[in-house]
Structure formats: structure tokens, C-alpha cells
Amino acid sequence: MPEKLPGEFEFIRNINRLFLPLVPSGTEGIGDDCAVIPLGNGELLTVTTDMLVEGTHFLRHRITAFELGFKSLAVNLSDAAAMGATPAASFLSIALPADIAPAWAEGFLHGYKSLSEEFGVPLLGGDTTSSQTGLTVNVTVLGKVSAREIKRRNAARAGDAVCVTGVLGDSAVGLKLLTEATEYAKEEHKLIRMHHTPKPWVKEGAWLGTQEAVHAMMDVSDGIASDLRHILNASGVGARIELSRLPLSPEMTKVCRERGWNPERAAAEGGEDYVLLFTADAEECNGLQKDFQARFGAGFTVIGEIAAGKPGIEWYRNGIRVPEDFRGYEHF
Amino acid sequence: MPEKLPGEFEFIRNINRLFLPLVPSGTEGIGDDCAVIPLGNGELLTVTTDMLVEGTHFLRHRITAFELGFKSLAVNLSDAAAMGATPAASFLSIALPADIAPAWAEGFLHGYKSLSEEFGVPLLGGDTTSSQTGLTVNVTVLGKVSAREIKRRNAARAGDAVCVTGVLGDSAVGLKLLTEATEYAKEEHKLIRMHHTPKPWVKEGAWLGTQEAVHAMMDVSDGIASDLRHILNASGVGARIELSRLPLSPEMTKVCRERGWNPERAAAEGGEDYVLLFTADAEECNGLQKDFQARFGAGFTVIGEIAAGKPGIEWYRNGIRVPEDFRGYEHF
Numbered sequence: 001m002p003e004k005l006p007g008e009f010e011f012i013r014n015i016n017r018l019f020l021p022l023v024p025s026g027t028e029g030i031g032d033d034c035a036v037i038p039l040g041n042g043e044l045l046t047v048t049t050d051m052l053v054e055g056t057h058f059l060r061h062r063i064t065a066f067e068l069g070f071k072s073l074a075v076n077l078s079d080a081a082a083m084g085a086t087p088a089a090s091f092l093s094i095a096l097p098a099d100i101a102p103a104w105a106e107g108f109l110h111g112y113k114s115l116s117e118e119f120g121v122p123l124l125g126g127d128t129t130s131s132q133t134g135l136t137v138n139v140t141v142l143g144k145v146s147a148r149e150i151k152r153r154n155a156a157r158a159g160d161a162v163c164v165t166g167v168l169g170d171s172a173v174g175l176k177l178l179t180e181a182t183e184y185a186k187e188e189h190k191l192i193r194m195h196h197t198p199k200p201w202v203k204e205g206a207w208l209g210t211q212e213a214v215h216a217m218m219d220v221s222d223g224i225a226s227d228l229r230h231i232l233n234a235s236g237v238g239a240r241i242e243l244s245r246l247p248l249s250p251e252m253t254k255v256c257r258e259r260g261w262n263p264e265r266a267a268a269e270g271g272e273d274y275v276l277l278f279t280a281d282a283e284e285c286n287g288l289q290k291d292f293q294a295r296f297g298a299g300f301t302v303i304g305e306i307a308a309g310k311p312g313i314e315w316y317r318n319g320i321r322v323p324e325d326f327r328g329y330e331h332f
Numbered sequence: 333m334p335e336k337l338p339g340e341f342e343f344i345r346n347i348n349r350l351f352l353p354l355v356p357s358g359t360e361g362i363g364d365d366c367a368v369i370p371l372g373n374g375e376l377l378t379v380t381t382d383m384l385v386e387g388t389h390f391l392r393h394r395i396t397a398f399e400l401g402f403k404s405l406a407v408n409l410s411d412a413a414a415m416g417a418t419p420a421a422s423f424l425s426i427a428l429p430a431d432i433a434p435a436w437a438e439g440f441l442h443g444y445k446s447l448s449e450e451f452g453v454p455l456l457g458g459d460t461t462s463s464q465t466g467l468t469v470n471v472t473v474l475g476k477v478s479a480r481e482i483k484r485r486n487a488a489r490a491g492d493a494v495c496v497t498g499v500l501g502d503s504a505v506g507l508k509l510l511t512e513a514t515e516y517a518k519e520e521h522k523l524i525r526m527h528h529t530p531k532p533w534v535k536e537g538a539w540l541g542t543q544e545a546v547h548a549m550m551d552v553s554d555g556i557a558s559d560l561r562h563i564l565n566a567s568g569v570g571a572r573i574e575l576s577r578l579p580l581s582p583e584m585t586k587v588c589r590e591r592g593w594n595p596e597r598a599a600a601e602g603g604e605d606y607v608l609l610f611t612a613d614a615e616e617c618n619g620l621q622k623d624f625q626a627r628f629g630a631g632f633t634v635i636g637e638i639a640a641g642k643p644g645i646e647w648y649r650n651g652i653r654v655p656e657d658f659r660g661y662e663h664f
Contacts (some may be wrong), residue, residue, distance in 0.1 A: 018445050022445075051427055095385045109350050123361070138383060
């Protein structure tokens with residue numbers, strides 16, 4: 001996701017200032033991956049929405065229709081999973097420029113449908129309209145989770161292990177390839193695919209939600225350097241991250257080596273991996289890892305620990321504190 | 333709302349074809365003002381979403397920021413009301429071009445907030461992003477209604493009275509003024525305001541939902557000639573409409589007379605009035621009218637009756653059948 005402009009931050013601040021007083025007690029608005037509305041009987045409704053704008057979030061000639069349809073739903077399913085919720089329904093609004101061909105529209109819907117089918121999330125409505133300018137897509141996903149199993153950003157505790165599902169940095173390197181190169185080797189195509197069709201960790205998120213050992217959780221949309229800070233700020237704790245433990249794919253490290261890019265920075269700052277970032281009780285982490293591995297066929301990776309103290313990340317390389325101050329997204 | 337282009341209809345047909353098989357039993361997807369999801373205990377969740385695109389739905393230099401914020405929420409509240417539901421939460425996605433001034437953004441949020449406050453509908457989330465081209469707004473509204481009180485389009489019965497709240501055609505004449513004139517008399521400004529800040533009949537819709545005498549209901553977004561046909565098709569009945577009974581505002585008739593426009597056609601075909609169109613048991617209609625009047629300070633208008641037979645509208649003028657075939661939106 002591109003960095004936000006000052007005007008956008010201002011807009012979001014104004015929303016918080018103007019609308020926070022209207023949020024009823026027990027309901028959670030802006031501030032986590034989803035809004036949360038109590039349904040009674042200990043059940044919660046989660047709601048998330050994401051807008052993808054041509055020229056800002058994607059270039060129409062660089063992403064296939066199938067991929068864009070897939071990604072539009074994937075990023076929203078990821079937000080539901082990030083709270084331990086099971087996505088239950090989606091809504092699609094799309095503004096179509098006149099030059100969209102029927103085959104393109106069909107491809108978009110097939111990409112969207114492939115994820116709808118995989119996770120049993122029906123498309124229940126939306127809005128289709130014309131656009132005089134670019135293509136814009138907005139997707140809303142509703143999910144359900146019990147009040148006992150929901151995971152929020154504010155539940156990290158000192159001593160917790162910091163964990164991620166999947167690998168970091170593939171998507172960011174894929175985006176860098178899209179914007180800075182024109183011819184690609186085979187493994188480079190794979191990284192671009194990771195950027196265009198990120199896997200939403202739907203089943204893993206719902207299962208992690210059921211685990212008491214898991215404390216805080218969110219998805220990685222802006223890079224762990226940025227996203228982990230959201231957990232730290234919400235929880236009032238710090239973190240120590242070991243850079244040598246960041247899970248990197250062999251394709252990503254190879255491409256970075258060949259192109260002279262910094263894989264560590266791509267993994268720490270690169271956005272849009274949409275893996276789950278969570279903290280878990282350190283003593284239960286081994287058991288959790290085994291159960292996760294048995295259930296999903298692959299483990300998660302422990303990349304550091306939560307520490308008492310002020311929110312902020314201390315970075316280590318092979319056990320030695322380093323002065324790096326990784327921040328936003330995509331500066332590797 | 334502008335007429336849809338062939339590509340949009342094709343897109344919607346494809347959505348129905350591809351996604352209908354995924355809709356679980358008991359859940360209602362595309363086809364009414366809102367999607368409907370059972371929550372258990374006889375409670376239903378309604379979901380509606382509308383996208384407003386610069387150049388398609390509005391011209392940024394012709395609508396104030398306050399009005400656009402107001403209208404973005406109003407059209408969605410209207411969809412909830414059209415099913416007898418009480419809106420419970422909203423979500424706002426907005427793509428902001430770089431030339432949006434802070435004061436504009438603030439005005440937009442104040443317009444949105446004025447309706448949020450009036451009806452106690454909190455804004456719980458959304459997405460703020462930048463746009464390289466036009467301004468796009470997408471709003472999603474969740475509502476709640478009991479399964480016994482929800483009103484759908486498919487419940488009209490032969491003999492029912494056909495009723496509308498409010499007046500017809502103001503918004504369409506307002507739009508025609510915006511696009512075809514540049515200087516306006518006082519009452520013309522009022523019609524333009526009706527186009528830019530339509531009243532959502534939130535409390536009236538929720539109350540009509542509780543009335544067993546009310547059968548089918550929807551809101552008027554495309555004009556009654558078009559929208560009533562949705563009720564007729566869904567219910568498998570016809571209708572006789574008396575043109576002399578269409579409720580017209582004095583401002584609208586005056587402007588049409590002065591400018592040589594056809595007020596009857598504006599009322600029959602003009603869209604975006606966002607009044608409620610409903611059918612009610614003819615024998616109970618007088619009592620319903622009195623209760624409605626007592627509660628809301630103004631009555632509704634009976635404009636015709638539902639008839640057995642094929643879906644379709646027969647138009648009458650002062651009791652005499654006329655050959656008019658009013659259709660779409662905005663051809664007066």
C-alpha cells in the first residue's frame with residue numbers, strides 16, 4: 001500500500017475527532033484491523049473495508065484482471081483473519097471505465113470468485129457504476145468471532161514471543177521489480193505474483209483466534225517495522241527483533257543479491273505481505289508451533305520478543321544490538 | 333443516479349451467474365435494497381453499499397463538500413429504511429485527489445456527521461487513500477430488523493394501495509437545473525438542494541416495517557416508473573397509477589411551468605428522490621395514514637393500486653387510461 005499523504009492523515013484525524021463521540025459503548029470503531037460490533041450471546045461481528053484505486057494501488061496494465069479481483073478480496077479477508085474472525089460475506093463496489101473489455105470484467109470476477117469459493121465467503125451485494133476516469137474497487141468483508149476468541153492489537157505482554165506466518169519482503173521486492181525493471185527472471189515473476197495475489201491466512205487466523213496462548217494479532221500490510229509498532233503502541237510495551245530470524249524466501253534473497261538490493265530492509269520495511277503478525281506466551285510457543293505445523297503443514301517463525309518498557313523496536317543482528325531504525329514502507 | 337451502461341448490466345449479470353451458487357440458504361444477496369444475513373434469535377442484519385464517483389454521480393464544482401458528505405450517507409440510510417431496518421453503523425471509503433483542500437475535507441465530514449448524529453448511526457471505519465484522478469466515495473451501512481418486520485420488494489398483493497412518502501420529481505428537476513441552467517431563482521435553489529441533500533426516511537421506514545398492513549417496500553432511486561416495476565416483477569402483480577395523484581411540490585410545478593418542462597414526467601421518471609415507495613392493505617390504509625400523520629406530522633400519498641395480472645404499470649389521468657409508457661430516469 002502506498003504511503004499516506006499528509007492530507008489523508010489529517011482526514012483520518014478529523015474522522016476520529018468528529019465521530020469517536022458517536023461510537024456506542026461495547027462497539028469498537030477505527031483503530032484495529034476491523035471494527036467490532038457485539039451481536040449478543042458473546043458473538044461479535046467484524047467489519048473491514050479497503051479501497052483499491054488505479055494509479056495509486058495498482059497499474060491496470062501491470063496486473064491481470066484475475067489478479068486484481070483476487071487481491072481486492074484477499075486484503076479484506078486478511079483483515080478479518082487478523083482478528084481471529086472467520087469471514088462470512090463480502091460486498092463489492094466497482095467503478096468501471098468505458099474501456100474495460102467484457103473479458104477483463106469476467107477475469108476480475110473469476111479472480112474474486114476463486115477466493116470466495118476457497119473460503120466459502122459469498123458475495124452478497126455491492127454497487128457497479130461507470131467511471132469517467134480510473135478504475136476503483138471497494139470491498140467490504142463481514143466476519144464473525146466469539147468475544148472469547150477475538151484477537152486485538154492491544155494484548156501483547158512483556159515476555160511474549162513475536163511471530164509471523166509466511167515470509168516477509170516478497171511482495172515489496174515484487175513491487176520494486178514492477179516499478180524499476182521491465183524484464184524478469186523466473187523467480188522474479190514469482191515475487192511479482194506474491195505482490196499481486198497475496199495469500200490471506202484465513203484458516204490460520206481463525207485457528208490462532210481459538211488459542212489462548214496467542215495474545216495480540218494483526219496482519220502485515222505496511223511492513224513489520226511499521227505494523228509491529230501498532231501492536232506496541234496499543235499494548236504499551238516494547239520489542240526486540242532479531243534480524244537474522246526474519247523469514248526470507250530463497251527467491252527474494254537471490255533477486256536482492258543479483259540486483260544489489262537489501263533483503264533485510266525489504267523484510268523489515270516492505271509492505272503488503274499480508275502474513276499474520278502475532279505475539280504468543282513464550283512458554284507455550286513450542287506447543288503452539290507443533291499444533292500449527294500439524295494442522296497447516298508449515299510452521300510460523302519467531303522473530304523476537306516483547307519487552308517491558310516504552311513502545312519501540314530494538315533491532316538485533318546475531319544477538320548484537322544494531323542502530324538501524326527501520327520505519328515505513330519500501331525504502332530498501 | 334445515472335443510467336447504467338451496457339457493460340455494467342453485463343457485469344451485474346455475471347456477478348449473479350458466478351456468485352449466486354455461493355449464497356447460503358437463509359441469506360439474501362443481490363436483488364433488494366439491502367442484502368440480508370440472519371443473526372439468530374429472529375434478528376436480521378441488513379447491508380447496503382453505494383459508490384459515488386466524480387463525473388458520474390456528481391460534479392465537484394457544483395455540489396458543496398457538506399452536501400456530498402450528507403448525500404453519501406443519505407442514500408445508504410435510505411436503503412436500510414427501505415427494508416424497515418434501523419441503520420446501526422456506517423463505513424466510509426474515500427479516494428482523495430491531491431487538490432482537495434483541508435476545508436473541503438472538513439466540510440465533507442461535517443455533512444456526513446450531521447446525518448450520523450441525527451439518526452445515531454456511528455461511523456466505525458473505512459479507508460482513506462489518495463487518487464491520481466477523481467474523487468470517489470463508497471459508503472456501507474449496516475442495519476438491523478426483526479425477521480417479522482422486514483419489508484421486501486416481493487410482498488405486494490393485488491388490491492394493495494400504492495403509496496409514497498414525500499414528493500416526487502424535485503430531485504430530477506434539481507438535476508436538470510444543474511445541468512441545463514446556470515442562474516437560478518429561489519425555488520430552483522431549493523430543488524437543487526433536494527437533489528444534493530435528499531432526506532432519508534429513516535424513522536418512517538423503521539416504523540412502516542413494524543406495520544403488518546405494509547406489504548412491499550423500497551426506496552425511489554431511479555424514479556417510480558422504474559422502481560415500482562421492481563416491486564411488480566418481484567411480486568408477480570401489476571399496478572394502476574393515477575398521474576393526477578402524484579405528489580408534486582409547488583416549487584417543482586412552478587419551475588416546470590416557467591421552463592416548459594413536464595412535471596408529470598419528472599415525477600414519474602425522475603430519480604433520486606429517495607422517498608419510500610410501499611404497498612399497503614387497502615382497507616387498513618386510512619388507519620395507517622392517520623397513525624403515520626400523527627407520528628411524523630405529515631401523511632403519505634396513495635398514488636394507485638396493485639392489480640392482479642402480469643407485472644406492468646397502467647397509467648391513468650383523472651380516471652382515464654392513458655397510453656403513456658413512462659420508463660427510465662430523467663427524460664422529461
